[in-house]
Amino acid sequence: xxxxxxxxxxxxxxxxxxxxxxxxxxxxxxxxxxxxxxxxxxxxxxxxxxxxxxxxxxxxxxxxxxxxxxxxxxxxxxxxxxxxxxxxxxxxxxxxxxxxxxxxxxxxxxxxxxxxxxxxxxxxxxxxxxxxxxxxxxxxxxxxxxxxxxxxxxxxxxxxx
Amino acid sequence: xxxxxxxxxxxxxxxxxxxxxxxxxxxxxxxxxxxxxxxxxxxxxxxxxxxxxxxxxxxxxxxxxxxxxxxxxxxxxxxxxxxxxxxxxxxxxxxxxxxxxxxxxxxxxxxxxxxxxxxxxxxxxxxxxxxxxxxxxxxxxxxxxxxxxxxxxxxxxxxxxxxxxxxxxxxxxxxxxxxxxxxxxxxxxxxxxxxxxxxxxxxxxxxxxxxxxxxxxxxxxxxxxxxxxxxxxxxxxxxxxxxxxxxxxxxxxxxxxxxxxxxxxxxxxxxxxxxxxxxxxxxxxxx
Numbered sequence: 290x291x292x293x294x295x296x297x298x299x300x301x302x303x304x305x306x307x308x309x310x311x312x313x314x315x316x317x318x319x320x321x322x323x324x325x326x327x328x329x330x331x332x333x334x335x336x337x338x339x340x341x342x343x344x345x346x347x348x349x350x351x352x353x354x355x356x357x358x359x360x361x362x363x364x365x366x367x368x369x370x371x372x373x374x375x376x377x378x379x380x381x382x383x384x385x386x387x388x389x390x391x392x393x394x395x396x397x398x399x400x401x402x403x404x405x406x407x408x409x410x411x412x413x414x415x416x417x418x419x420x421x422x423x424x425x426x427x428x429x430x431x432x433x434x435x436x437x438x439x440x441x442x443x444x445x446x447x448x449x450x
Numbered sequence: 451x452x453x454x455x456x457x458x459x460x461x462x463x464x465x466x467x468x469x470x471x472x473x474x475x476x477x478x479x480x481x482x483x484x485x486x487x488x489x490x491x492x493x494x495x496x497x498x499x500x501x502x503x504x505x506x507x508x509x510x511x512x513x514x515x516x517x518x519x520x521x522x523x524x525x526x527x528x529x530x531x532x533x534x535x536x537x538x539x540x541x542x543x544x545x546x547x548x549x550x551x552x553x554x555x556x557x558x559x560x561x562x563x564x565x566x567x568x569x570x571x572x573x574x575x576x577x578x579x580x581x582x583x584x585x586x587x588x589x590x591x592x593x594x595x596x597x598x599x600x601x602x603x604x605x606x607x608x609x610x611x612x613x614x615x616x617x618x619x620x621x622x623x624x625x626x627x628x629x630x631x632x633x634x635x636x637x638x639x640x641x642x643x644x645x646x647x648x649x650x651x652x653x654x655x656x657x658x659x660x661x662x663x664x665x666x667x668x669x670x671x672x673x674x675x676x677x678x679x680x681x682x683x684x685x686x687x688x689x690x691x692x693x694x695x696x697x698x699x700x701x702x703x704x705x706x707x708x709x710x711x712x713x714x715x716x717x718x719x720x721x722x723x724x725x726x727x728x729x730x731x732x733x734x735x736x737x
Contacts, residue, residue, distance in 0.1 A: 300494075300495070300498060301498060303495055303499070303577055304495060304498045304499035304501075304502045304574070305502065306577045307499060307573075307574030307575055307576070307577050307585055308499060308502045308503045308506050308573070308574045308575075309502060309506055311575055317579075317649070318579050319579060321578065321579070323577070337459070337463060340466060341462065341463070341466055344466050344469070344470070348484070348487075348488065348491070349491065349495055349577075350577045350578060351484070351488070352488045352491060352492040352495065352612070352614070353492070353495070353499075353574070353576070353577040353585055353617075353619065354576050354577045354578045354580075354581055354583065354619065355576055355581035355582075355583035355611045355612070355619050355620070355621040355625065355627075356578065356580060356581050357477075357481065358481045358484040358485060358488065359473040359477060359480060359481060359484060361577075361578065362469075362470075362473060362484070363470060363473055363474065366466070366470055399580075402578075402580045406627065407580035407581065407627070408580075408626060408647060409625070409626020409627050409644070409645070409646075409647070410626065411626060411646070411647050414647045414648075415647055418647055418648075419579050419580060419647070423579050
């Protein structure tokens, strides 16, 4: 199941992010599915899977974004790796403990974008109008998906290494 | 990652780490490498993207049809089916007629401008929240290259920043990282149009002695940015002139509604200007 899941995510996530997610946007902000996917793969599949899938999804995202090549690749790989380390070394990962991690990862990723000049010099406005709303959105969606997947893998342990 | 031997896994991991190190240590050089690796991948991902975009439009049409039917009273099942069918057909026909009209206008506009351009369809939005961009269904195979200007018959849209064989990414005028040289149509003062995070635009570096005022139309200057001269950019809605500043800055309301972009023209050869009588806003008389 795992290879097919990864292939499906690699083929479908970026097209969904660029087309369908527009309908879910709140005040122009959409959840970053690739960030959430990299983090969840890290939590469930371990740091190596998280980093490698983060790298692939980030690279694809870079190809369909107006930003410089490499920024999504780097941040998503780091997110997958960090989430994987949290999943491996934290004794009891629960939706409640995933929330601050997901929030931290999204904020960290956003700060990397701000540092790369994505806000065009309007740092404070970028943090208020993009970084924080997106971090909250990512956390909500990420925790909900984590909860659903955790329930699912209680019965079927096929993704966990 | 996949069910593989630990040796293959280590090689894959080493490749990933090497790639990441390259990105961080040699960012500019690695961009060329990433661009080369990314071209075929972008072409593959563009296939489901196009299909999803078409499917999405159909679902939206169906959803709209459902909304319009929601308040209709209970009727004969057969009649309802017929009405549904006919309405579906009518909606399809209306959509086709509207698309035909838009494309016809686009073609007439394309014929009027001396610049060479390629018509393209918007199939998606930027994959991150950090950039205001759109994805087009045409790329290098149709002659689209980075730095080319993108416009509709209403006005300037932005410029191409990335292109693969079958798709390209356009950075909109409203993105803070965009800069297009423009001029105030009435006073002929030049400045640079930049986006803001609020989804609007501002014109910077207007000379301090300029008599620019609210309501003045702004057009492209044709000097840089891949646009012909005279493409409408927007209208000035406010002016900031602080003491001690060397230049004035003006808030600009873009002509184009970027939330409703469907078809655009990519300017491949930006020579000459747009015919002012039919495409430019009417110039206000000098006082």
